[in-house]
Amino acid sequence: GNSVTQMEGPVTLSEEAFLTINCTYTATGYPSLFWYVQYPGEGLQLLLKATKADDKGSNKGFEATYRKETTSFHLEKGSVQVSDSAVYFCALSVPPGNTGKLIFGQGTTLQVKP
Amino acid sequence: GAGVSQSPSNKVTEKGKDVELRCDPISGHTALYWYRQSLGQGLEFLIYFQGNSAPDKSGLPSDRFSAERTGGSVSTLTIQRTQQEDSAVYLCASSHQGGRETQYFGPGTRLLVL
Numbered sequence: 278g279n280s281v282t283q284m285e286g287p288v289t290l291s292e293e294a295f296l297t298i299n300c301t302y303t304a305t306g307y308p309s310l311f312w313y314v315q316y317p318g319e320g321l322q323l324l325l326k327a328t329k330a331d332d333k334g335s336n337k338g339f340e341a342t343y344r345k346e347t348t349s350f351h352l353e354k355g356s357v358q359v360s361d362s363a364v365y366f367c368a369l370s371v372p373p374g375n376t377g378k379l380i381f382g383q384g385t386t387l388q389v390k391p
Numbered sequence: 392g393a394g395v396s397q398s399p400s401n402k403v404t405e406k407g408k409d410v411e412l413r414c415d416p417i418s419g420h421t422a423l424y425w426y427r428q429s430l431g432q433g434l435e436f437l438i439y440f441q442g443n444s445a446p447d448k449s450g451l452p453s454d455r456f457s458a459e460r461t462g463g464s465v466s467t468l469t470i471q472r473t474q475q476e477d478s479a480v481y482l483c484a485s486s487h488q489g490g491r492e493t494q495y496f497g498p499g500t501r502l503l504v505l
Contacts, residue, residue: 319498320496320497320498320499321482321484321496323493323494323495326493328491366434368434370491376422376439376441376446376447376489376490377422377424377439377486377489377490377491377492378424378439378447378450379424379426379434379436379494380436381433381434381435382433383433384433
């Protein structure tokens with residue numbers, strides 16, 4: 278079946294530290310991969326996405342590269358800010374007959390301290 | 392423009408009662424999704440609509456759960472004879488046409504079954 282595994286949190290970092298949140302997937306086809314973020318008290322927002330192998334998604338200083346050989350889509354940021362504190366979800370959707378439904382990982386809580 | 396809206400934002404009900412949750416997608420979006428976010432199960436897909444039809448209902452957890460969409464717009468998720476394990480945040484998302492397109496999430500309805 279299709280599934281997503283994320284590193285367990287919480288992840289606690291100091292401001293300006295380097296961030297990596299690991300995400301690996303299992304999929305029967307060729308999935309599209311996503312990172313969603315949920316800030317405190319807010320709804321889920323798309324952070325970035327990649328639709329084919331070796332694509333790099335990027336937004337707000339965050340990056341993730343679609344690695345088919347390692348079935349991974351790790352999220353990275355070079356210098357985190359307090360405002361990045363949130364819950365991060367890795368997700369996939371799988372064609373064919375692609376409804377677009379998302380399969381999510383368990384989420385990783387990031388806390389950035391000043 | 393307006394985003395996805397959901398109502399009510401919070402709902403407290405007694406075990407055994409029926410509840411209706413409403414979703415107003417972004418205007419012009421033909422694809423609509425319901426998800427559930429709970430502590431034990433994380434984020435789970437429930438049902439997908441394309442227009443008024445639901446080609447994928449595979450995530451509905453039991454026959455107590457049903458959903459409909461009318462006029463290609465508003466959707467209602469109904470839970471009959473609520474149980475305590477139904478307590479969760481119910482999220483609605485819409486996208487322009489489904490598939491690989493970005494899904495935009497509403498703020499959710501927090502359901503508590505006493």
